[in-house]
Amino acid sequence: MHRMAEEGVGPPIYRSNSAPPPPPTEFSAKEERSDGRLAEALRALGLDDVRIISSSGERMLYSRDQSEIPRFMKEIMFNSAPTVVVQPRSESSVSALLKFASSHRVPVIPRGSGSSPFGGSAPVVGGMVLDISVMDQILAIDVHRLTARVQGGARWADIDHELEKLGLALNTCPSSKFSTVAGWMATGGMGLNSYSKGHLRESVQAASLVTPDGWVRKMDRGDPLFSALFGSEGQLGVITEVTLSVRKRPEMSRPHLIMFSDFRSALSFAYALGSSDVGPAHIVYESPLKFSLVNRMLGGERFTAEHGIIVNIEGKDSEDRYQQFVKSSDLKDEKEYLARYMWNERFFPMKMRKYGPGLLGSEVVMPLKILPDSLQKAEDLCKELGLEPLFEVHFLNDGNGLLLCYYITDQGNTISFTLDAAKSMILTSMLIDNGAKPYSIGIWNTAFTNAEEKAQLTRLRDAKAKLDPGNVMNTGKYFFLSGRFGGVLGTAFSPGIMRPALKTMRVFSPLTMRLMRTGYKFAERKLKPKTRTELLKIADECAMCGACVSVCPAYLIVKDERVTARGKLLTVKALARGDKITKEHSDRTFLCMRCKACEQVCQSKLHLVDAFDKLEKELEELFGKDEKEIEKFIRYAESQPEFDKLVERGLVVGAPTHGMGGERDEV
Ligand SMILES: Cc1cc2nc3c(=O)[nH]c(=O)nc-3n(C[C@H](O)[C@H](O)[C@H](O)COP(=O)(O)OP(=O)(O)OC[C@H]3O[C@@H](n4cnc5c(N)ncnc54)[C@H](O)[C@@H]3O)c2cc1C
Ligand code: SF4
Ligand code: SF4
CATH class of the missing domain: 3.30.465.10 (Uridine Diphospho-n-acetylenolpyruvylglucosamine Reductase; domain 3)
Structure with missing residues (x-):
């Protein structure tokens, strides 16, 4: 004890x-x-x-x-x-x-x-x-x-x-x-x-x-x-x-944003800042596409679509040294509210997936000294593969950087989505052959296990x-x-087989692309653009990240993910596929307090409660709805300490937000 x-x-x-x-x-x-x-x-x-x-x-x-x-x-x-x-x-x-x-x-x-x-x-x-x-x-x-x-x-x-x-x-x-x-x-x-x-x-x-x-x-x-x-x-x-x-x-924390016309200048600034006496808490590079997409989401040109370095400074002394450093470098910080907006965006890296809807990419760790060369190669390869990539680099204090490269895809068309996924493996294999290491293995990076640090x-x-x-x-x-x-699968995905195969696809990228284009055309012809109901569109825009699970008061009580936003949107997908669901499953879906805590933290900024209304209507037609039982559950849930904690943290709409990234989309 x-x-x-x-x-x-x-x-x-x-x-x-x-x-x-x-x-x-x-x-x-x-x-x-x-x-x-x-x-x-x-x-x-x-x-x-x-x-x-x-x-x-x-x-x-x-x-x-x-x-x-x-x-x-x-x-x-x-x-x-x-x-x-x-x-x-x-x-x-x-x-x-x-x-x-x-x-x-x-x-x-x-x-x-x-x-x-x-x-x-x-x-x-x-x-x-x-x-x-x-x-x-x-x-x-x-x-x-x-x-x-x-x-x-x-x-x-x-x-x-x-x-x-x-x-x-x-x-x-x-x-x-x-x-x-x-x-x-x-x-x-x-x-x-x-x-x-x-x-x-x-x-x-x-x-x-x-x-x-x-x-x-x-x-x-x-x-x-x-x-x-x-x-x-x-x-x-x-x-x-x-x-x-x-x-x-720390007594204070202040993000800064500085824009550059090319990525090499941006990276050089980050290296110089890192080796100075400023002592930043966090340094991240964002490529122009990030700023274009943020502009698109905000519906106006708030940011110039250039290469940005976001620096977070903690403590007054460090802030003074940073100001001095920027002045001596003859550079200019963007306005503070713009820097704050971009820094808050760190909690929503998947927001842009709604434009596919879908997001794919590659995540690797590499020595900073090979970063500029790798970025250039990645950009060139993406061009050959017909991808519009967004690059993000998080600087680490051991001479390495975490490089994330994302691109938008449409997960609704199985063939083109599969081809786009293959491109992500080709891209990762290039970065790894260039000296990077995979950031985690899971299922999809099994081919790169042998590139992990030997020790x-x-x-x-x-x-x-x-x-x-x-x-x-x-x-x-x-x-x-x-x-x-x-x-069979293990052999196909083993580093000895898969890595040379990916390298061949990369070396012969014009031929690879020609074959892929045939695949895309076939996908377009055979799999007509998916007609999505409004509800399925929302489900496809969901990043399946699970942020909503941790704040859902109904989940905190029943511990059944079907009551959460992620669970409900998976139910939408299941219904769209024609999967059978049971009356008990439907009953669980109705256990919702409409507290909107899920909307507050949603990665994709989805209008979830509207989606729940639509889903419940569909389920009511299939299985009926017991208003009294739902009311009973809500009354019970509201009396639980778990609900009070969410109110205290400002996650229930109406109360001020806490740092889960619940801030609103206003600049
Ligand atoms: C919006 C968003 C932002 C992200 N930001 C970052 C980031 O900044 N940095 C980063 O590294 N990742 C990030 N990720 C990826 C992911 O969130 C992290 O890897 C995360 O911390 C995984 O934790 P999890 O609880 O979801 O684990 P899971 O995804 O459930 O599991 C991950 C792995 O850990 C194993 N595992 C889980 N629990 C245990 C346990 N108790 N004991 C032993 N093994 C266990 C699982 O088997 C699995 O192999 C982000 C993901 C999203 C969606
Ligand atoms: S509205 Fe509240 S109870 Fe309903 S799913 Fe969202 S977080 Fe859970
Ligand atoms: S609904 Fe939940 S799982 Fe889906 S994007 Fe929003 S927070 Fe993530």
Whole structure:
């Protein structure tokens, strides 16, 4: 049990260790009974704090993460539907579940908020998805030692909110503040403040990993396996607890924006600034397309469509030095409100996908010294491939940069979407052949596993052999991709086969493009532009990022994603495909408080409540609607502390917004 005096904890501890009470069962939208042999066997374990999900409607939500995959590929290549999903509330239950899975050789797929874009938390050979996002408590904040001890499923926005009350702040976090601590640890680690605070590994002091044999391994920085946890992608076990280093909240923070006519001048400025005594917290480069798209969204020429460097400065001294530096460089800052707008945009990197609707791209890490050359090559290759790319570079303090290259696609036309996806692999392969490393592997970067840093790869391979000899953790991913055809898929995606194939396509890009053009023409002729209802259009514009899940009061009570905006938009897609849904599924969809918290944080700025009205109308025609039951649920939900917390944070419309990126689109 956590001892406050010893840990020097200040006043508030976010959420108590006790789980919220289960939802009352008198609603018509009660739990569907989970069936199937695996669900039955899990129920027989008698774990009271584990929700076992086996209804097809709810399992469907766990068959993907944020990445969009052409459906036919998903269905032909993988068994992406989990056999069962479990939501454990305690470390001891995680341990019992893993022990069971190991002894019955059931693949286990750990999942946080499912926001990774590479397929890391999507099953490839079925199995048991272990949804750790319900273990979301902040266990202790030590204001003296500057640490926060949290459960693995705690979300960055929640931790930051509690720290702010104590005058503290996170060292670093991803711009997906709605994602989980363990999820980011297992897959990314480069995000906001990476320039001043480095990779996440610099800010983690200790972690607990439940290994497949059910052992809870408490690790600190001295543990030989500690560093293998970062980028482990669910291969070693389930991270259940993390101790983070935190810091005093800076007295001020001020973003700046400077525009340049070419990218080389912009990058040179960033390098010079980085090696000066200014000490910026974050430096990011944005290419002209970003500013054009922002103008388009705002409906006016607020920004010049040039190459921009956004710098975030924390602290008065650093700000003074920055002002001095800019003056001596003979440059001029854009107006502060423009800089603030662009800095706030960091929370909405996927907004532009609505113009496809769809977004594809490539994410790699590379030494800054090869960055200008790589950018030029990427731009040239994109031209040859007929792509209009948007480049973004986040500068890191170890001489590397995280390069993101996105382009808009239409995910509605399966053939052209598949061809566009192939282009993203061609682009990644070029960057990697040029000296970059993949930023995470998941499913889609399996071909580039051998480009990972050798030491990291060896560390992970050795740790895997030691901790998961039965290979139940995230089976069929990272080292060798599996799917419906066993070894065939793995061989095709193996670095030895796929990388030379991609290189050939690149070297013969005129021929590749000629063949692709034939494909696009065929797609246009055969797959007429998809006629989308207004509702399906909104569903296709959804980035499937999951930001709305973390703030939905209905979800916080029932823990069933079907009540959230992401879940409802997936229901829209399912109905459009003609999939069967059950009355229970429909009943769950009506559990909505119209609080608009989802709209406040939505990546794609969708008018979600209008969409819910339309969906509910369709469902009412099919299954009916029980107004009284819905009213009962809303009254119950409004009386819960989870709802009060959302009001306090300003996420319920009418209250001021908190830093989840809920600010409005006005400049
Ligand atoms: C709008 C947006 C902004 C983003 N910004 C950033 C950014 O700034 N920086 C960045 O790096 N990424 C970013 N991402 C990508 C993604 O959000 C991060 O990788 C994220 O932190 C993943 O966390 P998650 O909880 O969603 O994990 P998931 O996507 O659910 O899982 C990711 C991987 O971790 C494994 N995993 C999850 N939980 C556990 C656990 N408890 N134990 C062991 N393994 C586990 C999964 O098996 C999977 O392999 C962004 C994504 C979006 C949609
Ligand atoms: S309106 Fe509120 S209750 Fe309804 S889906 Fe959005 S966040 Fe959830
Ligand atoms: S509705 Fe908005 S916040 Fe929710 S998953 Fe879709 S884009 Fe993300």
